[in-house]
Amino acid sequence: MSSRDGFSWTEKDGLKAGVPCIGAIQPPSNLPEVAKDTVYDVVVVGAGYCGLTAARDAAVAGLKVLLLEGRDRIGGRSWSSNIRGYPFEMGGTWVFWGQSNVWREIKRYGMEDELEISYDFSRGVNRYHLVNEQGTQKFAHDEEDAMMESGLRKLVNVDGAYGKKIMPFPHTSKFTPEALALDKLSVADRLAQIKDSLTPNERLAVETFVLLCSGGTLETTSFFEMMHWWALSAYSYEGCIEYLVKYKFHGGQSSFAIRFFQEALATGNLSYAFNSPVAAVKNTPAGVHVTTREGKGYRAQRMVSAMPLNILNSIAFNPPLSVGKKSAADTGHVNQCVKVHAEVRDRDLRSYTGISYPHNGLFYALGDGETPSGNTHIVAFGGQHQHFEPDENIEKTKEALQGLVPMDIERIVFHNWSKDEFAKGAWFFSKPGLLSTHLGDMRARQGNIFFASSDWALGWRSFIDGAIEEGTRAGLAVRNDLAQARQTPLKPKLA
Amino acid sequence: MSSRDGFSWTEKDGLKAGVPCIGAIQPPSNLPEVAKDTVYDVVVVGAGYCGLTAARDAAVAGLKVLLLEGRDRIGGRSWSSNIRGYPFEMGGTWVFWGQSNVWREIKRYGMEDELEISYDFSRGVNRYHLVNEQGTQKFAHDEEDAMMESGLRKLVNVDGAYGKKIMPFPHTSKFTPEALALDKLSVADRLAQIKDSLTPNERLAVETFVLLCSGGTLETTSFFEMMHWWALSAYSYEGCIEYLVKYKFHGGQSSFAIRFFQEALATGNLSYAFNSPVAAVKNTPAGVHVTTREGKGYRAQRMVSAMPLNILNSIAFNPPLSVGKKSAADTGHVNQCVKVHAEVRDRDLRSYTGISYPHNGLFYALGDGETPSGNTHIVAFGGQHQHFEPDENIEKTKEALQGLVPMDIERIVFHNWSKDEFAKGAWFFSKPGLLSTHLGDMRARQGNIFFASSDWALGWRSFIDGAIEEGTRAGLAVRNDLAQARQTPLKPKLA
Numbered sequence: 001m002s003s004r005d006g007f008s009w010t011e012k013d014g015l016k017a018g019v020p021c022i023g024a025i026q027p028p029s030n031l032p033e034v035a036k037d038t039v040y041d042v043v044v045v046g047a048g049y050c051g052l053t054a055a056r057d058a059a060v061a062g063l064k065v066l067l068l069e070g071r072d073r074i075g076g077r078s079w080s081s082n083i084r085g086y087p088f089e090m091g092g093t094w095v096f097w098g099q100s101n102v103w104r105e106i107k108r109y110g111m112e113d114e115l116e117i118s119y120d121f122s123r124g125v126n127r128y129h130l131v132n133e134q135g136t137q138k139f140a141h142d143e144e145d146a147m148m149e150s151g152l153r154k155l156v157n158v159d160g161a162y163g164k165k166i167m168p169f170p171h172t173s174k175f176t177p178e179a180l181a182l183d184k185l186s187v188a189d190r191l192a193q194i195k196d197s198l199t200p201n202e203r204l205a206v207e208t209f210v211l212l213c214s215g216g217t218l219e220t221t222s223f224f225e226m227m228h229w230w231a232l233s234a235y236s237y238e239g240c241i242e243y244l245v246k247y248k249f250h251g252g253q254s255s256f257a258i259r260f261f262q263e264a265l266a267t268g269n270l271s272y273a274f275n276s277p278v279a280a281v282k283n284t285p286a287g288v289h290v291t292t293r294e295g296k297g298y299r300a301q302r303m304v305s306a307m308p309l310n311i312l313n314s315i316a317f318n319p320p321l322s323v324g325k326k327s328a329a330d331t332g333h334v335n336q337c338v339k340v341h342a343e344v345r346d347r348d349l350r351s352y353t354g355i356s357y358p359h360n361g362l363f364y365a366l367g368d369g370e371t372p373s374g375n376t377h378i379v380a381f382g383g384q385h386q387h388f389e390p391d392e393n394i395e396k397t398k399e400a401l402q403g404l405v406p407m408d409i410e411r412i413v414f415h416n417w418s419k420d421e422f423a424k425g426a427w428f429f430s431k432p433g434l435l436s437t438h439l440g441d442m443r444a445r446q447g448n449i450f451f452a453s454s455d456w457a458l459g460w461r462s463f464i465d466g467a468i469e470e471g472t473r474a475g476l477a478v479r480n481d482l483a484q485a486r487q488t489p490l491k492p493k494l495a
Numbered sequence: 496m497s498s499r500d501g502f503s504w505t506e507k508d509g510l511k512a513g514v515p516c517i518g519a520i521q522p523p524s525n526l527p528e529v530a531k532d533t534v535y536d537v538v539v540v541g542a543g544y545c546g547l548t549a550a551r552d553a554a555v556a557g558l559k560v561l562l563l564e565g566r567d568r569i570g571g572r573s574w575s576s577n578i579r580g581y582p583f584e585m586g587g588t589w590v591f592w593g594q595s596n597v598w599r600e601i602k603r604y605g606m607e608d609e610l611e612i613s614y615d616f617s618r619g620v621n622r623y624h625l626v627n628e629q630g631t632q633k634f635a636h637d638e639e640d641a642m643m644e645s646g647l648r649k650l651v652n653v654d655g656a657y658g659k660k661i662m663p664f665p666h667t668s669k670f671t672p673e674a675l676a677l678d679k680l681s682v683a684d685r686l687a688q689i690k691d692s693l694t695p696n697e698r699l700a701v702e703t704f705v706l707l708c709s710g711g712t713l714e715t716t717s718f719f720e721m722m723h724w725w726a727l728s729a730y731s732y733e734g735c736i737e738y739l740v741k742y743k744f745h746g747g748q749s750s751f752a753i754r755f756f757q758e759a760l761a762t763g764n765l766s767y768a769f770n771s772p773v774a775a776v777k778n779t780p781a782g783v784h785v786t787t788r789e790g791k792g793y794r795a796q797r798m799v800s801a802m803p804l805n806i807l808n809s810i811a812f813n814p815p816l817s818v819g820k821k822s823a824a825d826t827g828h829v830n831q832c833v834k835v836h837a838e839v840r841d842r843d844l845r846s847y848t849g850i851s852y853p854h855n856g857l858f859y860a861l862g863d864g865e866t867p868s869g870n871t872h873i874v875a876f877g878g879q880h881q882h883f884e885p886d887e888n889i890e891k892t893k894e895a896l897q898g899l900v901p902m903d904i905e906r907i908v909f910h911n912w913s914k915d916e917f918a919k920g921a922w923f924f925s926k927p928g929l930l931s932t933h934l935g936d937m938r939a940r941q942g943n944i945f946f947a948s949s950d951w952a953l954g955w956r957s958f959i960d961g962a963i964e965e966g967t968r969a970g971l972a973v974r975n976d977l978a979q980a981r982q983t984p985l986k987p988k989l990a
Contacts (some may be wrong), residue, residue, distance in 0.1 A: 062557050097666050098729075100602065107954065108967055111664045171607045173591050216734070233731065234593075267980065459602065461590070472603055483761065485932035 009412040017079030019081035023254035024073040029273040040066040043300035048076020051306030052260040053471025059269040080252025087252025090415035099465035131356030149237035151202030170231035183224035183436035208355040214429040215335030215383035222430040281318040283447040310424035324441025338382035338428035343411035361400035426453035428464040504907040511974040514576035518749035519568040535561040538795035543571020546801030548966025554764040565772030575747025581866040582747025585910035594960035624849030644732035645698030665726035678719035678931035700906040704849040709924040710830030710878035717925040735847040765941035775811040806918035820935025832921035833877035836905035856895035922957040
């Protein structure tokens with residue numbers, strides 16, 4: 001199966017839109033041809049991990065569920081294209097057993113032995129290349145670690161305890177005023193505070209790490225959110241590596257997401273329609289009425305909106321989004337990550353990591369795997385900083401790759417998240433001020449709509465883990481809400 | 496409500512069996528007085544976290560569930576007695592967000608802000624007391640940490656990487672032969688290997704830490720399992736503190752366990768009977784027939800045995816347990832932890848930690864909280880080493896407490912796990928050889944019985960997390976199994 005999403009390039013075929021994907025669902029709908037007057041218990045809009053979890057949990061609990069998705073595939077901002085026996089992760093990739101929601105699911109599906117470590121420093125160049133406009137410096141990976149750790153510890157040490165004092169419970173919904181005050185700062189502001197203590201190389205390492213996390217610019221990256229990532233990652237650079245970039249699925253993310261879908265489907269309670277972007281939602285006390293762009297209408301008692309923050313404004317909600325939600329959606333999140341995979345013939349690059357900054361379109365990369373043909377897989381990242389559209393100029397994309405480290409490219413694979421109408425960006429990252437003012441607004445229910453997204457999870461916000469956290473919350477909330485409503489003697493009828 | 500379990504002592508009332516417990520269930524059964532000829536989808540035997548999770552998940556998924564429990568309360572080896580507004584944790588206590596299964600549930604029930612830190616080093620004696628037959632030494636807590644870390648790193652450094660090389664995936668079901676070879680050693684064997692490298696104080700600190708983990712003796716404690724705890728705890732002493740003894744529920748464990756029970760009950764699919772110890776189980780291709788000691792019989796298509804390893808031999812299984820399971824049950828686990836709470840008038844002890852070893856009946860203790868009346872709560876641990884029965888001689892119990900640090904005792908609270916017929920010991924801890932030979936046997940299904948217990952979890956075996964892992968596994972397995980069976984055209988009828 002293939003998805004319309006994503007691009008691949010080879011010398012022979014040039015740039016092609018659409019790539020193979022085991023998460024593309026066939027048939028794209030299981031609804032009857034002639035629309036029936038069904039009132040679903042819940043309509044879930046969005047089939048990323050959040051929507052999949054909510055739909056699955058509701059279906060397992062016996063609710064009649066309709067899952068609507070604009071794309072032709074599941075997974076939202078996390079999906080893999082398996083090409084010639086090798087998965088290229090187009091979005092969210094890494095997972096860790098310290099992330100409770102995702103690990104619980106991995107355990108539950110018996111997939112705990114299907115993880116592998118992304119990097120492999122056992123052979124090859126085994127070097128960290130630090131490229132700036134002055135040239136290239138090369139370091140051993142333990143020197144890279146020391147530089148990163150030392151730089152990051154300076155960045156986060158706002159309390160003399162590397163964040164442990166100011167943010168002792170990273171999973172709380174109730175941060176102290178001292179912690180929330182960090183949301184007034186951008187990382188650029190924080191870097192200005194410590195500018196005299198960072199060495200030039202530490203500064204390069206720290207800035208690229210931050211941009212790798214946020215996909216924004218230093219000015220648009222909330223320091224609070226950066227501290228939150230640090231706290232979640234066990235307050236250490238080693239933790240950052242383990243939680244953020246170490247373990248991925250041997251078979252790709254879509255091999256995991258498909259389990260949620262299959263489980264939901266097996267209950268017999270799941271109706272679904274892919275290629276069905278939602279245009280409008282009418283939210284009344286009697287239930288919700290969802291209209292697709294094609295003009296098809298669906299009714300349900302409740303709705304789970306599992307769409308990202310950045311696209312909420314593209315849906316016509318009636319009544320409109322609450323003032324707080326609207327304000328958050330108008331602000332949006334800042335992550336315009338450019339993630340590009342290169343399959344290269346240089347076997348020695350398997351143990352490469354490096355940055356190229358601030359001049360290069362892709363500022364961070366690492367050797368992320370070996371394909372069955374023995375090629376090396378390099379994954380490279382850019383973002384709002386020096387932003388470019390990789391599909392618009394493949395030569396520029398290749399230049400940005402070569403600007404990291406010289407490589408002999410056989411294949412390029414990527415998803416342009418910035419031009420993706422169902423995401424309008426990559427994983428959530430907050431600009432200063434958004435979270436301290438609107439996190440509660442984003443999480444709030446409105447009428448019969450439950451808003452769920454990794455974008456406003458409490459714990460691993462922005463991560464697959466946060467998506468499952470939120471899908472779990474929404475699935476349970478809908479179930480409890482319907483159970484309560486159905487005990488009332490007079491059930492409202494849908495108009 | 497009160498449970499028959501547990502003991503409390505005060506000067507005024509002396510020793511009394513039975514303590515208050517919000518996990519004691521009233522009414523103790525919701526079954527009809529006159530037994531009906533019901534065939535349940537699944538009977539779950541045991542209402543600890545494992546059984547509660549399996550019963551809840553099955554009930555939520557629409558299965559007709561019967562939950563049988565020998566005690567008058569939920570929680571199994573984890574329960575709290577809330578006395579005068581303060582919870583004393585009689586068994587499993589601490590949880591952490593790095594433990595995926597338990598944290599997922601805490602999040603799901605919105606209890607992430609209900610945790611507090613056990614210790615408080617902000618005021619009082621603020622000292623680690625190291626007592627041995629030569630006398631008492633006192634250390635600052637950072638000296639305690641340094642001693643523990645240095646000693647433990649010597650203990651675990653079998654691979655030059657503090658366990659990271661030999662056990663890189665602590666959650667795997669497939670350990671390497673090198674890792675499994677560690678199961679041939681007891682901790683006593685390992686200590687003999689490193690005897691020249693430990694300082695005398697490091698040795699005392701490490702030995703008491705190991706005994707605190709295992710509740711056995713150094714000779715009966717599997718070094719493999721100790722390494723597994725270390726790997727799970729992020730391969731560091733700091734990790735051990737965070738994962739093992741730092742965060743507990745402000746309202747006590749039973750405030751958490753009750754949520755599982757209430758959710759299951761709210762589905763309308765849960766039948767239950769407490770005070771109903773199971774005596775015999777007939778396991779036929781057509782289903783299971785469970786008989787209680789009272790002689791009541793119940794039928795179900797499937798059974799989840801959520802009983803601990805150490806009591807499997809007290810149930811008459813027909814056909815008998817498989818050879819491997821029987822062998823594991825005959826071996827049993829070694830944890831005979833003696834956990835004793837003292838409410839003391841010494842406010843300064845709030846910041847006390849200490850050991851008294853090898854001569855004392857209780858070898859480890861810490862200031863674990865402050866009661867509403869301003870007293871300090873000390874929790875103390877003993878085990879198979881210098882084992883004693885705290886209910887048989889309260890003077891000896893007091894002496895063992897005073898042998899740790901002088902204290903002015905107002906109240907003592909404990910559960911004697913060794914004399915508990917439904918546990919026959921505390922949390923699972925393996926002797927050498929058991930896990931490398933019988934882990935798969937313990938986990939295996941037998942006919943229509945799914946065996947689930949924290950005792951044979953893959954990840955946080957022995958912990959609440961492992962119990963939920965196993966309950967999740969069993970609940971899902973039963974659901975899948977019944978769904979598959981019911982697609983067959985000829986359903987077997989129960990005899």
